[in-house]
Amino acid sequence: MAALSLLPAVYLVVRAAEASGEAWALLLRGRTLALLGGTLGLALAVTGCATAISLPLAWLTTRTSLPGRRVWTVLLCLPLALPTFVSGYVLLAAFGTGGALEAPLARWGVPVPPVYGFPGALLALTLSTYPYLFLALRAGLLAQDPALLESAWSLGLTPAQAFWRVTLPLLRPAFTSGALLVGLYVLSDFGAVALVQYDAFSRIIYMQYEGAYDRAYAALLGLVLVVVTVAVLAWEERARGRASYHRSARGASRATPLVQLGRWSVPALIGCGAVVTLGVGLPVGILLYWAVRGLSSGETSLLGPGLNSVLASGLAAVLAVVAALPLAVLGVRYPGRLSVLLERSAYVGYALPPIVLALSLVFFGIQVATFLYGTLAMLLLGYLVRFLPQAVGAVRGALLQLSPHLAEAAATLGHSPPSVLTRVTAPLMAPGLLAGGALVFLTAMKELPATLLLAPIGFETLATRVWSATAEGQFAQAAPPALVLLAISALGVGLLLSQEGRASPGS
Amino acid sequence: MKPLLSMEQITLQYTQGGTAAVDGLSLTLEQGEILALLGPSGCGKTTTLRLVAGFEQPQAGRIILEDRVLCSPDTFVAPSQRRVGMVFQDYALFPHLSVLDNVTFGLASLPRSEQVTRAREMLALFSLSGLEMRMPHSLSGGQQQRVALARALAPRPRVLLLDEAFSSLDAALRVSTRAEVRRVLKSLETTVLLVTHDQEEAMAFADRLAVMKAGRVEQVGTPESVYAAPRNSFVASFLGGTNLLPGTASDGTVRTAMGDIPLVGQALGPVLVSLRPEALRLVSGTEPRTGVPDVQVLAREFQGHGAEFTVKCGELELKVRGVPELPLRPGDKAQLEVVGKAVVLEDSSR
Numbered sequence: 130m131a132a133l134s135l136l137p138a139v140y141l142v143v144r145a146a147e148a149s150g151e152a153w154a155l156l157l158r159g160r161t162l163a164l165l166g167g168t169l170g171l172a173l174a175v176t177g178c179a180t181a182i183s184l185p186l187a188w189l190t191t192r193t194s195l196p197g198r199r200v201w202t203v204l205l206c207l208p209l210a211l212p213t214f215v216s217g218y219v220l221l222a223a224f225g226t227g228g229a230l231e232a233p234l235a236r237w238g239v240p241v242p243p244v245y246g247f248p249g250a251l252l253a254l255t256l257s258t259y260p261y262l263f264l265a266l267r268a269g270l271l272a273q274d275p276a277l278l279e280s281a282w283s284l285g286l287t288p289a290q291a292f293w294r295v296t297l298p299l300l301r302p303a304f305t306s307g308a309l310l311v312g313l314y315v316l317s318d319f320g321a322v323a324l325v326q327y328d329a330f331s332r333i334i335y336m337q338y339e340g341a342y343d344r345a346y347a348a349l350l351g352l353v354l355v356v357v358t359v360a361v362l363a364w365e366e367r368a369r370g371r372a373s374y375h376r377s378a379r380g381a382s383r384a385t386p387l388v389q390l391g392r393w394s395v396p397a398l399i400g401c402g403a404v405v406t407l408g409v410g411l412p413v414g415i416l417l418y419w420a421v422r423g424l425s426s427g428e429t430s431l432l433g434p435g436l437n438s439v440l441a442s443g444l445a446a447v448l449a450v451v452a453a454l455p456l457a458v459l460g461v462r463y464p465g466r467l468s469v470l471l472e473r474s475a476y477v478g479y480a481l482p483p484i485v486l487a488l489s490l491v492f493f494g495i496q497v498a499t500f501l502y503g504t505l506a507m508l509l510l511g512y513l514v515r516f517l518p519q520a521v522g523a524v525r526g527a528l529l530q531l532s533p534h535l536a537e538a539a540a541t542l543g544h545s546p547p548s549v550l551t552r553v554t555a556p557l558m559a560p561g562l563l564a565g566g567a568l569v570f571l572t573a574m575k576e577l578p579a580t581l582l583l584a585p586i587g588f589e590t591l592a593t594r595v596w597s598a599t600a601e602g603q604f605a606q607a608a609p610p611a612l613v614l615l616a617i618s619a620l621g622v623g624l625l626l627s628q629e630g631r632a633s634p635g636s
Numbered sequence: 637m638k639p640l641l642s643m644e645q646i647t648l649q650y651t652q653g654g655t656a657a658v659d660g661l662s663l664t665l666e667q668g669e670i671l672a673l674l675g676p677s678g679c680g681k682t683t684t685l686r687l688v689a690g691f692e693q694p695q696a697g698r699i700i701l702e703d704r705v706l707c708s709p710d711t712f713v714a715p716s717q718r719r720v721g722m723v724f725q726d727y728a729l730f731p732h733l734s735v736l737d738n739v740t741f742g743l744a745s746l747p748r749s750e751q752v753t754r755a756r757e758m759l760a761l762f763s764l765s766g767l768e769m770r771m772p773h774s775l776s777g778g779q780q781q782r783v784a785l786a787r788a789l790a791p792r793p794r795v796l797l798l799d800e801a802f803s804s805l806d807a808a809l810r811v812s813t814r815a816e817v818r819r820v821l822k823s824l825e826t827t828v829l830l831v832t833h834d835q836e837e838a839m840a841f842a843d844r845l846a847v848m849k850a851g852r853v854e855q856v857g858t859p860e861s862v863y864a865a866p867r868n869s870f871v872a873s874f875l876g877g878t879n880l881l882p883g884t885a886s887d888g889t890v891r892t893a894m895g896d897i898p899l900v901g902q903a904l905g906p907v908l909v910s911l912r913p914e915a916l917r918l919v920s921g922t923e924p925r926t927g928v929p930d931v932q933v934l935a936r937e938f939q940g941h942g943a944e945f946t947v948k949c950g951e952l953e954l955k956v957r958g959v960p961e962l963p964l965r966p967g968d969k970a971q972l973e974v975v976g977k978a979v980v981l982e983d984s985s986r
Contacts, residue, residue, distance in 0.1 A: 534728035537691055540715035541722045542742030543791060552741075556732050 137514055138477055140497075141355070141489040144348040165353065168329040171322075172315040174251050176308050179259035182404060183307075187266035189397050193388045201401050202267070208408035209260040210619035212575040214320025214596060215611050216253035219412045220244045221324060222419055222604040229418050229604075249325030256408050257321070258314050262307040269303025270296070275386070288388070309365040316358055317482035319578040324599055330354045331484040331578070338488055338582065348492065351485035359480050416615065419608035431591070431609055438590040441505065441580075442573035445512035446520075446566040452513060453520035453565070460521075461528040475521045478514040487511055487582035494583075503585050511579040516569045523568060527561020564624060571621030575614050639664035640827050641795055646687060646697030657683045658694070659851035665795065670821065670828040672842035674835060676874070680851040681831045685797050688829060689722050690715035701794055721793030725800040727784040729772035735759070735783050736768040742791040758786040761820055778809050785817065789826065796821070798830040802837060814841055835875050839863070847871045865900065868983045872910035879911045879954050881978070890978055894929050894949045903980045913957040915976025918945060920964060928971045933964050947972065 186205055190198045211219075223230045224244045234241050243249065273296065281291040319331040326332070330350060337347035390397055453475070460472030478486065490511050494502030501507045531554065539549040577592045584593065591610040598607035642664040649656045658680045665671050673681040686692045688699060690706065690713065698708040701720070706713045721742075729738055739755035746754065759765055762782040772780060781801065788796060802810050802817075818841055821828055832838050838845045839859040846856045847870075855867045866872035869880050883892035885903035890896070897911060918933075919925070931947040931954075943960045946953060949972055956972065964970055 532726060532728055534724040534726055535730060537689070537715070538722065538724060538728040538787075539730075539741065540691075541689055541718070541720055541793075541797075542787070543716050543719075543744065544741075545714070545716050548744075553730060557730075 135474055135477055136493065137481060137486050137489040138355070140493045141348055141351055141485065144345060144489065144492045145352045147345055161350070161353070164328060164330060164333060164350075165357075167327075168316065169357070171247065171250055171254070171327065171329055172312045175254045175258060175315045176311050178251065178255040179262045179311050180304070180308065182255070182259045183263040183266055186401065186404065187263055187270055189401065191267055191270040193397070194390050194394070195397055195401070196394060201405075204405045204409060205263055205401070206260045206622070207619070208256050209622045210615060211257045211412060212320060212577070212592070212614060212618055213254060213257045213318050214324055214577050214592070214599075215412065215615060216257045217249070217321040217324030218595060218599045218604075218607055218611055219415050220249050220253050221599060222608070223411065223415045227602055227604070229415055245325050246327050250322050250327035250329070253321040253325060254315050254318060258311045259408075261310045261314065262304075265303050265307025265310070266300060269300045273299055306365060309361055313358065313361055313365070316354065316361065319482075319484045320596070331482060334484050334488060335578070338491070344492070347488060351482075351488055354482050354485055355480065358482055362480055412615070416608050416612045419604045420612050423605035423608050431613065434589045434591050434594045434610060435613065437588055438574050438592070441508055441512065441584075441590065442570045444509055445516060445573045446570035448509060448513050449516045449520035449569045450524065450562055450566045452517060453524045457521050457524035457528055461525060462533070472521065475517045478517050483515060483576070484578040484582075486515055487579040490514075491582055505585055505588070508580065508583040508585070508588070511583045512573050512576065515576070515579055516573060519572065520565050520569050523561060523565025527558045527565070530561070531557050567624055568621060571617055571624065574617045637666065640667045640702060641665040641688070641829070642700050643684070643688070644698045644700070646694040646699065648683060648687060648692055648694045656851050658687065660697070661851065661853055663846055663853060663856070665827055665829060667827055668825040670818070670830060670841060670843045672830045672832055672838035672845040673848055674832055674838040674845050674875070675848035677833055679848045681848050682799055684848075685722075685799055685829060685831050688795065689720050689797055690718050719791070719794045720797060721788035721791065721795070722797040723781075723784045723788050723799065723801045725803060727780045727804075729780055729783060729787070731772055734768065735764070735770050735772065735775070738772065738783060739787045739790050741787060754790055755786070758790045762786050777805055778813055781805065781813065782817075789824065794827065796826050796828045798828060800831055800833070803832070803834065810837075839875075847874060865979055866910055866981065868981050869908060869910065872979070872981060877913065877955065879913065879916075880981075881909050881911055881952070883907060883909060885980065890980070893952055894954070894972065895927070895974070897974050897978045900977045900979050908981045908983060909978035910981055911974075911978045912976060913944060913955040915974065915978070916954065916956040917973045917975045918947065918956050918958050918962060918964060919971045919973055920962065920968070925971060928973055931970055931972045933966050933968045933970060935966055936964065
């Protein structure tokens with residue numbers, strides 16, 4: 130299983146090594162550098178915009194008397210459910226050529242926002258990713274010991290001074306991990322940059338592949354992207370390790386006294402409202418507008434792609450959980466250098482941007498496993514490598530909540546190992562495994578790049594339907610599947626959030 | 637009489653060639669006896685318990701329960717076949733089963749009606765009647781602990797193992813629960829092997845105790861005998877706290893830096909002796925007596941029923957038990973009287 134997850138990475142290196150001298154020369158010329166700059170620049174810009182939105186919102190929803198703080202928090206998290214290619218679609222279907230708002234805005238003399246290239250990518254990705262930072266900053270603010278702020282006040286700082294000199298510096302670890310998460314997301318994104326035609330790594334890699342020019346060059350580009358991603362991941366890992374030193378003692382469940390907003394409530398509400406309008410109102414409105422038009426013309430059928438999506442994602446979910454079980458059991462119950470290494474290897478899929486993962490599996494399929502290439506099995510292999518980390522995480526969580534004493538207690542009460550498994554271990558782990566499977570299922574439903582590259586010819590899923598229809602400017606046809614995906618994705622996000630907040634039974 | 641449970645020279649190393657968690661340990665338990673394994677964390681006491689339960693397999697030695705070899709170099713009885721009950725420190729109640737189903741869990745061989753009858757009896761014994769349908773998470777810590785006891789005792793195990801079974805309870809509850817549980821276990825004539833790091837708990841709960849250190853048993857005996865006559869400085873310090881004094885013995889006394897002290901028994905030559913804090917008494921300096929050393933009080937620790945003083949006597953620092961009314965405070969001068977006897981320790985040569 131570990132070998133399977135390492136396969137794409139290894140094969141990518143092999144394929145890149147076969148690159149001709151010309152490809153290497155191509156890689157080293159200015160264009161690659163510009164591409165790197167463009168991708169990193171986008172990541173930085175998105176992170177900056179997301180910070181500008183998230184920091185005030187996180188503070189407003191945790192530390193002030195803002196009316197309806199709970200409702201705002203949920204509404205502000207909702208854009209997590211927007212797959213980036215749906216964000217891209219929404220922008221194009223609203224403001225792009227032939228978009229729903231293009232004509233009305235022009236009629237009123239309002240300039241139509243530019244949606245192609247950098248501005249579009251920035252807007253789409255900021256909308257899809259700011260909730261990660263918002264949640265991280267909120268958690269950071271909530272975890273701060275109120276005694277720290279109170280001691281700052283007692284030392285003579287005004288509330289404003291205390292905010293700058295205590296609250297903000299303490300937020301640094303939370304900010305770093307949230308920002309890196311956003312950055313990683315942008316680096317590996319394919320859907321949004323491809324739809325708004327911004328030249329980031331994933332789009333160029335895809336075009337190299339589609340155009341069937343030099344595929345070794347595509348492999349080299351992929352390798353560069355992986356190196357950048359791994360560097361950011363390593364940075365994030367370090368930041369997370371340090372974060373624990375910064376966190377104040379637990380058990381301080383006392384809440385920090387709320388800042389009374391008074392007449393500042395109105396601008397605060399307007400600010401929250403504006404973000405929710407853009408992040409939730411616009412996508413839902415545009416999707417509904419086009420869906421109604423599409424369904425009334427009656428030319429779209431959701432059934433075929435829907436069934437394909439369910440089939441592929443369902444199989445992927447079962448495979449991922451079954452594959453994750455031995456890895457997680459080894460890592461949790463028999464911790465040793467080898468077992469931890471094996472478990473870690475499952476996370477390679479996480480470090481590979483999906484477009485690169487898919488590309489390396491394509492190479493593997495063409496050159497080595499020709500019998501697999503173009504079959505459903507190949508797509509499932511891609512899903513498996515991509516979602517194994519998620520499944521291992523869920524199974525790990527279920528196992529960690531299960532005290533080993535429970536199985537031992539059952540044994541002293543006269544139960545044989547099979548009986549212990551069926552009467553204690555299995556019933557206690559079932560909810561965790563189900564949740565893990567459901568999570569993989571819901572995430573796989575909205576997977577785009579790997580599906581585009583690895584699915585059998587003619588095997589259309591909801592995600593690829595949205596993609597192809599949008600690319601052709603047929604917004605009405607793309608809307609119904611996009612709406613379904615949005616609903617599924619919202620389910621997945623809800624499940625993820627409820628998993629994280631669940632108290633641990635049996636410990 | 638033959639012992640119910642005997643461990644013979646058992647040794648367990650977790651890593652090959654590493655230090656042994658349990659090192660040639662031998663112990664026996666009589667029918668109906670409560671034996672406490674007492675020692676600092678990491679001394680191998682919990683490992684010993686897990687060896688008896690069958691969760692670990694020793695590399696050497698045998699464990700025999702009622703003429704049946706549970707494990708030896710060529711036999712191993714699975715935990716489910718041992719008829720050994722265990723209560724874990726975290727209780728390990730099955731979170732998906734009700735209190736009743738937890739207690740009937742070990743009664744699979746009986747018809748359901750008998751299972752329920754037996755479980756209700758056990759629950760009643762531990763004053764848990766009425767909680768049968770509750771789920772474990774809705775119970776208090778004390779109730780969970782008693783459910784765990786009822787569950788472990790329901791299949792009528794030959795030996796009950798308690799792994800720090802009282803340490804999760806808060807201090808006030810611990811003392812009353814301990815007495816109640818001891819009463820029930822004695823009424824059932826249960827044979828119990830208890831692991832604890834709490835010397836007070838071991839002395840109050842057990843008929844005999846075994847003090848362990850680094851995988852070996854240092855001393856076994858009734859709490860009274862071990863307290864009165866510790867074999868070596870580790871046992872003396874771990875059980876109750878003591879003053880360790882080097883000196884020279886001749887017949888029934890030992891000459892130390894603080895004067896001559898009467899000995900329990902006889903000895904000759906250089907020795908190390910243990911002198912309990914209650915074997916010393918402080919006299920405030922109003923009526924100076926000759927032949928009694930002068931001391932200075934360094935610290936006073938009020939303990940409610942008494943007070944413990946730390947005093948400086950020449951180069952020595954000594955602990956002395958006193959009454960709280962004694963008007964001595966840090967810095968005061970006083971005199972020190974010996975009212976008890978010192979015990980010669982085996983590690984005298986060191």
